[in-house]
Amino acid sequence: MKGNAHMRPFREAIREQVLILDGAMGTMLQERGLQPGQSPEELNLTMPEVVASVHRDYIQAGADIIITNTFGGTRFKLAHYGLEGRLAEINTRAVEIARAEAGSNAYVGASMGPTGQFVEPLGEVSFDQMKAAFREQAEALVTAGADLISLETFLDIKECRAAVIAIREVSATIPVIAMLTFDDKGRSVLGTPPEAAAITLTAAGADIVGSNCGLGVDGIYDILCRMRRVTDVPLISQANAGLPQLVGDCTVFPGTPDEMVAYHERMIALGVRIIGGCCGTTPAHIRAMKQALVPLQRIWAHESSHGGVTHLSSRSGWTTVGAGTTTAIIGERINPTGKKLYSQELQEGKVAYIRREAFEQVQAGATLLDINVGAPGIDEPAAMQRAIFCAAGAVSVPLVLDSSNPAALEAGLKAADGKVLINSVSGEAKSLKRVLPLAKKYGAAIIGLALDKKGIPETAEGRLAVARRIRTAARRIGIPDNDIIIDCLTLTVSAEQKRAAESLRAIRLVKQKLGLSTVLGVSNISFGLPQRPLISSTFFAMAMAAGLDAAIINPKDKPMMDAWRSAMVLLNRDHQAAAYIEAYRDQQGAVVQQEPSTGSSYTILERLSQAIIDGDSDGIVALVEQALAEGFAPLEISNKGFMPGLEEVGRRFERNIFFLPQVMQSADTMQTGFVRLKAEMHGEKFKSRGKILMATVEGDIHDIGKNIVCTLLENHGFEVFDIGKNVSAATIIAKAKEYAVDAVGLSALMTTTMSEMDNVLKKLKSAGVTTFTMVGGAVVSQEYADRIGADLYAKDAMEAVAKIKVLLGVCD
Secondary structure, eight states: OOOOTTSOOHHHHHHHSOEEBOOOSHHHHHHTTOOTTOOGGGHHHHOHHHHHHHHHHHHHHTOSEEEOSOTTOSHHHHGGGTOGGGHHHHHHHHHHHHHHHHTTTSEEEEEEOOOSOOBTTTSSBOHHHHHHHHHHHHHHHHHHTOSEEEEEEEOOHHHHHHHHHHHHHHOSSSOEEEEEOOOTTSOOTTOOOHHHHHHHHHHHTOSEEEEESSSOHHHHHHHHHHHHTTOOSOEEEEEOSSSOEEETTEEEOOOOHHHHTTTHHHHHHHTEEEEEEOTTOOHHHHHHHHHHHGGGOOOOOOOOSOTTOEEEEOSSOEEEESTTSOOEEEEEEEOOTTOHHHHHHHHHTOOHHHHHHHHHHHHHTOSEEEEOOOOTTSOHHHHHHHHHHHHHHHOOSOEEEEOSOHHHHHHHHHHOSSOOEEEEEESSHHHHHHHHHHHHHHTOEEEEESOBTTBSOSSHHHHHHHHHHHHHHHHHHTOOGGGEEEEOOOOOTTTOTTHHHHHHHHHHHIIIIIOOEEEEOGGGGGTTSSSHHHHHHHHHHHHHHTTOOEEEEOTTOHHHHHHHHHHHHHTTOSGGGHHHHHHHTTSSSSOOOOOOTTOTTSOHHHHHHHHHHHTOTTTHHHHHHHHHHTTOOHHHHIIIIIHHHHHHHHHHHHTTSSOHHHHHHHHHHHHHHHHHHHTTSTTOOOOOSOEEEEEEBTTOOOOHHHHHHHHHHHHTTOEEEEOOSSBOHHHHHHHHHHHTOSEEEEEOOSTTTTHHHHHHHHHHHHTTOOOEEEEEOTTOOHHHHHHHTOSEEOSSHHHHHHHHHHHHTOOO
């Protein structure tokens, strides 16, 4: 089935007017017969008229886009209800129902939501498995004739990126909306800021980016302002009707229709082309939003403010290259050439060197990290995946994938969380054919080497010609100019003295004639000469004066970084010399380097703590062995080695230095250490700090947050009984009595199930279970916890651990 041929093409429509997207689906279905614990998507088969009635009400209210009842339509989600075998039928029927109601009055947007799983290394699902799950659903939705696909309420940028890439494998043309959910601190649950989300999703192929759920319209507006800093695509706002409150036994959203339209004018000025509603919004909200929009309609005339700038991202950070911004520093030291220790670790499948160098180079000033694993005789794709997992967990700067092996590049592109830079592609036809399609598919920028099968051209004009061929090939495949950075190539001045000036001239020509950014591997210039730092730093300053946008150097080389910081001031790229002053305020002329965490000056217990902080799961067992050999008892290793590290992780999490991926990495490292310690205890157990029962309440199949809390509680010495998700009150009561627990923890993610917490607490009390109770979840608040009489509310896993320690009187 095809889309609606009687309506304007969707992309044309959003240029000409702002469209209204419908409101909440789940709460409407609940009001019309959806039972607790039932799959909303199953209603497409069993109660199609109910689903159709929701669409009908929103269209009558003025919605220009209606969203199908397929939010949980992936194999992962449907499997919770035994419906995975009917995936195609459920998704196809949902589009048919929406199409029948939409007619020629509205576009049909197909909803795709998160799977409830994390992608490795944070979870156990591989990138390919995640992509396959989304592709399967997308094939059904596209085949059924959806006009567009809307990715909603994603918490994990890597999962959302996989979904966009999967959709693009199915259709290169269907419009894709991609939205993440953010908290009131401006980060996703896994630590992604709006800028990084917008960069990553735009590069992957999303037509429209934005945010839904989690925040009211004021909060969503702030998120979209940050996204606009880094993307030129249209934006979407899909806010909640305020934050949920419990009134009587019902969960309500207090935001009125008038409040929902208060930001219309500002949204439109920002380039928002779709405005809709999420939790708590009803046809009344949509009607008010539509009416308020009428006098504000205008054709989208957004002009790019990012010309010539390359944006790159990681899970938790982002940076820019080009267009007069600070010259980017690409740390070069994660490269096995001439490094025996690193080469040996690559052979052994270890990553300690990568973790240490990633941290130290970023501390020294690197804004990007080059990752090269090209040692002889190794499985390079597997090594690249390990290296990317490690570096991404250690630091927040974007990464540069340095390989001539297409399989290794693709492994790195799948492992990456954000938009990376590929190093490199040359002007040779074979290289262009192998690398450019990978960059396009996975949303990466490229470094183009100004050489071809004939070698490096002697003149700047020759290098310009190669750069032009690379640009032409990249444009042909759909890679924009601002994602092309040309390496004008540096030759050893001791052997070819005249060609140093050609490299500088090539920088100027590429920027003037092609408008592309440039990069150099600066250190090559001084090879074979005495006092190499003097030659290298001088040439570096000359290259920056010529317009160099990025440099591949050793950021721990003091003369090079001195040249960089001073040049940025003199070239007016360091506003008010702020970075320069910060680096040299103590008149020492250099950034103080942090000693490696494995330094001999640290005691074994301190090194154990640092391993927990670093998430060094590869090295923790060897450190435990050393501590045991030095005579430390298992309990002492745990209490004085592991626990101080885990407490520091918590402090860094509270200060937004660490985010959930780093917390989980540290937790996994501690679990690895515990396994070794337990082997020494000969049946003896660690003293428990308390027994905790954990469950997701009946009707709710979401358990990611609960699982994280369980892991961290166990790491902090609690005995945890996790009885799963969609658990009835009767089962919770029975298990609380059976295990004689000290506290019961309840989780709920959906507004439709949070009221079940109140039911469980009342039944616990009636059954005479006097244990402490704690509640949490995306829709739960302190106000709600107080209202239902819970003893404790925690906004996240780390807070849950801290508060339960206080509640049970077992603080450190």
